[in-house]
Amino acid sequence: MRLSDPETIFKAFGDATRLRILALLQDHELCVCEIEAALSLSQSNASRSLTILKNAGIIQSRKQAQWAYCRISDDFSSRYPELCTALEKICAELPSTKNDKDSLKKIREIQSCEKM
Amino acid sequence: MRLSDPETIFKAFGDATRLRILALLQDHELCVCEIEAALSLSQSNASRSLTILKNAGIIQSRKQAQWAYCRISDDFSSRYPELCTALEKICAELPSTKNDKDSLKKIREIQSCEKM
DNA sequence: TCATTATATGCAAATATGCGAATATAATAA
DNA sequence: TTATTATATTCGCATATTTGCATATAATGA
Numbered sequence: 001m002r003l004s005d006p007e008t009i010f011k012a013f014g015d016a017t018r019l020r021i022l023a024l025l026q027d028h029e030l031c032v033c034e035i036e037a038a039l040s041l042s043q044s045n046a047s048r049s050l051t052i053l054k055n056a057g058i059i060q061s062r063k064q065a066q067w068a069y070c071r072i073s074d075d076f077s078s079r080y081p082e083l084c085t086a087l088e089k090i091c092a093e094l095p096s097t098k099n100d101k102d103s104l105k106k107i108r109e110i111q112s113c114e115k116m
Numbered sequence: 117m118r119l120s121d122p123e124t125i126f127k128a129f130g131d132a133t134r135l136r137i138l139a140l141l142q143d144h145e146l147c148v149c150e151i152e153a154a155l156s157l158s159q160s161n162a163s164r165s166l167t168i169l170k171n172a173g174i175i176q177s178r179k180q181a182q183w184a185y186c187r188i189s190d191d192f193s194s195r196y197p198e199l200c201t202a203l204e205k206i207c208a209e210l211p212s213t214k215n216d217k218d219s220l221k222k223i224r225e226i227q228s229c230e231k232m
Numbered sequence: 233t234c235a236t237t238a239t240a241t242g243c244a245a246a247t248a249t250g251c252g253a254a255t256a257t258a259a260t261a262a
Numbered sequence: 263t264t265a266t267t268a269t270a271t272t273c274g275c276a277t278a279t280t281t282g283c284a285t286a287t288a289a290t291g292a
Contacts, residue, residue, distance in 0.1 A: 006206045007132050014127030015250080032269065045251060047270055066259045066268045082205060086198035090122045131280090148239065161281065163240055182238045182289045 003057030003075040012056035013087070017041065017049050020100055022072070023091035025059060029071035030104075032061075038104035119173030119191040128172035129203070133157065133165050136216055138188070139207035141175060143217075145187040148177075154220035 036046035060073040152162035176189040
């Protein structure tokens with residue numbers, strides 16, 4: 001998905017769920033189902049939130065078998081490196097991030113998508 | 117106004133009018149009426165857009181006589197320096213910025229608030 | 233005092249957004 | 263093929279946001 005204008009990018013950032021998703025994606029490429037589980041999101045909410053980030057060009061996804069893996073997009077980080085850095089720091093400092101990362105870690109210990 | 121959380125700040129950025137205002141405020145402290153005139157905003161739209169930026173803690177204002185002067189807030193730039201830098205660059209690159217700054221320049225040549 | 237100017241705000245209509253529930257699609261496995 | 267799993271999308275509702283218009287407030291100056 002083509003990188004959007006700043007207004008759209010900021011609008012995509014302006015939501016707690018989407019910021020939590022971006023916080024998890026700072027470290028790893030992640031499968032949709034891992035994000036959904038780690039953040040306790042409904043399936044439709046997870047998918048829709050990711051679609052908004054994807055449409056804004058902030059994340060990119062690749063499909064492998066039945067799984068979709070998402071990560072911060074190369075277009076975004078190369079076009080807006082300063083914003084990307086700012087976002088990284090902001091995400092790290094979100095009150096929700098510590099717990100969310102712990103949840104993610106547990107989920108990945110028990111089961112990874114590839115083994116499901 | 118107290119600096120808000122990142123979600124609120126990004127939400128405030130997620131609007132074309134507010135980004136245009138921030139683009140003008142990168143260079144100068146400005147009077148509300150200058151912003152209104154330079155961007156051809158309705159009075160209520162200018163006032164309300166500034167209120168949203170103010171409530172998010174992104175800008176601060178001081179009242180002098182009948183005029184209100186706004187600028188990027190110290191709280192914002194010291195708490196989120198990277199974001200502040202990213203914003204500065206993004207604002208400079210907005211397609212609207214060149215014209216808006218020209219308009220502002222003309223307005224300030226003809227009349228400054230202090231002389232009105 | 234009253235008139236003027238700058239700014240803020242209440243209200244209402246239009247529009248946008250967020251989210252669950254249901255449904256659709258796509259890939260895999262049996 | 264059918265069943266299952268992962269993901270995406272559509273629908274509908276509740277809520278939030280945007281914006282103009284009208285009005286209110288506040289400062290100034292005559």
